[in-house]
Amino acid sequence: MEGPTDPLMFLGWVVLISASGVIAPGPLFATAVARGIDDPRAGLKISLGHAIVEMPLILTIFLGLMAFLQDENILAGIGLVGGAFLFYTGVSMLRPKPEDIEGDTRHGSLMSGIVLTAANPYFLMWWATAGAALIGLAAGFGWWMMLIFIVVHLSCDFAYLGLVSYSVSKGRSLLQGRWLRVIYVACGIFLILFAMYFLYGSLDTFLTLR
Template sequence: MDSALLFLGSVAVISLSGVLMPGPVFAMTIACGFQDRWSGWKIALGHSIVEVPTIVAIFLGLSVFLKNDMVLGAIGLLGGVILIYMGYDVFRTRKEVVASCSTKTQSAFWAGVTTTAFNPGWLLWWATVGAALTATAVTFGWWMLPFFALVHITCDFLWEGFVGMTIFGTKGKWSSIWHQRVIAGSGALMIVFAILFVFDALQTLL
């Protein structure tokens, strides 16, 4: 029992190290945080909708497929291009976002789904670190897999929820131009990560 709790504790620490690292999901959480107090949790929910099946797929052997350089290169190229478009869209609509300050529930949710599914960095994390954690979880027995997933996803919900509520709670203290700058910065951050993904993918494929 002690070793199982120690493993779950290590999952929390390792998961937080990945969750706290800025990336497309983080950038989108900032952008959506201006619109909706609960956007962080909605994005985390969309993120987990992609993540849970991924954990199951890795358990069933997907990690072997993801170790192929050509596969990772193709995923990185496609995901990078899509993230460039998404980042540009966030940058382009920054004025409308600030002016409306309203969002539909499904928009933040789907933002979580898309920024996760098309994020090559996230997939690479699961193909390496995540795959190792999944393999370790299974050594305790099948029963450990849902607990492992729950601890990891909880870290996502806590961090994204905190970021979303912090942005929403402090937006009244910022001018409209600063709202636009932060949202534009979020879009630019997504584009930077996307370009890095594309660059790495091209190096792998060529």
């Protein structure tokens, strides 16, 4: 893949391509909204959990060990586990009131970021395609660009998810309990729909391979 030879132009590519993946609605976004109700820093904690999974993956691709990302059986297996977890999380969000989950919100955001990232097969597929191309271009500049690339890419996650949870937290004063409940349930339904999508895609892959 041919790319820009100017470092600043390449970093501009990184921001644009990374942002396209970050701002797309997904499990991390829904969780940042739900947990942001009680914790304005929830998005930052979720992003940290996301980074804990993402950084070793970037290193793995950089070292050329990405065959597992292209194995349909592995991706389907991850999809089944991830779908089951998302379904459980979504259903649990349909039951309690937002006021009753403050403790879980403050202490579970980091783990949510880790699990939701590791259990998302489409996250791995993104890195096996667009992400791998960016890593290849960064490697062409040298190790120093790889480090800058990682910082810039992760900064997009922290900035967006952090802004989401902060905005939701600050907007809480404008909402009454019933509307907070609606937001929380809506996020739960959103996660359940993602779970069904993951599960259907994974089961279809297993049946097709057989």
